Amino acid sequence: MTVIAIEKNPETRTMTITARFDAPVDRVWQVWSDPRQLERWWGPPTYPATVLHHDLIPGGSVTYLMTGPEGDKHRGWWRVLAVDAPHSLEFEDGFADDTGRPNPDLPTMIAHVTLRKEPDGGTSMEIRSTFPTVEAMQQMITMGMQEGMSAALGQIDALLAAQDG
């Protein structure tokens, strides 16, 4: 088991997941800092991601494109809030429109990533993922409900997958 801890807190609208990897901190950091590695794991295999822009500095941004099985395109963005390489990273993650501009009508999430060196030389990675507002969470719940009725199930899956940062 890679995942070693999970904590879900409805009051703070936060999900925290901690995983352990048999690799040094510097190596684990690369899956975030190298866009070619990032795009291999960010999206689900059915919606492969292409990282278009990757500027991992405070105030910088990351933009990406996910392509679905029908050729459908879904764009997303990160706004980098804080970086302390190779230890921590904080970013806001949201949906973008067809031109890649952030869509202000759709909810965003905040992700806080912390990498820690383990005594055995491995690395623990903690991801704290928070809905910044009640509205954002409520909107995602509504989108999740619509998903149950939607024929385009995969599309919403991709949106959710793109969104959860």
Added chain:
Amino acid sequence: MVVDIADVEHADRVFHALADATRRNIVAVVLQGEHSVSDLARRYPMSFAAVQKHVAVLERAGLVTKKRRGREQRVSGNIDVLRAVHRLLDRLETVWRQRIDRIGEILADPTTGEAP
């Protein structure tokens, strides 16, 4: 149905209601089975009126329902509203578990990664 939580004001009430430890505990208790307000009042070091107030907050949030039976008010949990919140966090967990699996595969692949 989870549709109950689909308006912002209501979501606000749900999160406000869940932000208090006593109220969270009351929800946990009444989800196990119906209780009267007086049963609940005996469980907490506070007045009947205080417990009644907590129950009223939970009721407005749709987390519990109250009905009168004879002279007693019976409180039961409404599981659907809570389920909507938990389902979303569960979903987030699934997405990240899958991502972590893929990261694990990349790290195990000796052909990726910069030389140290």
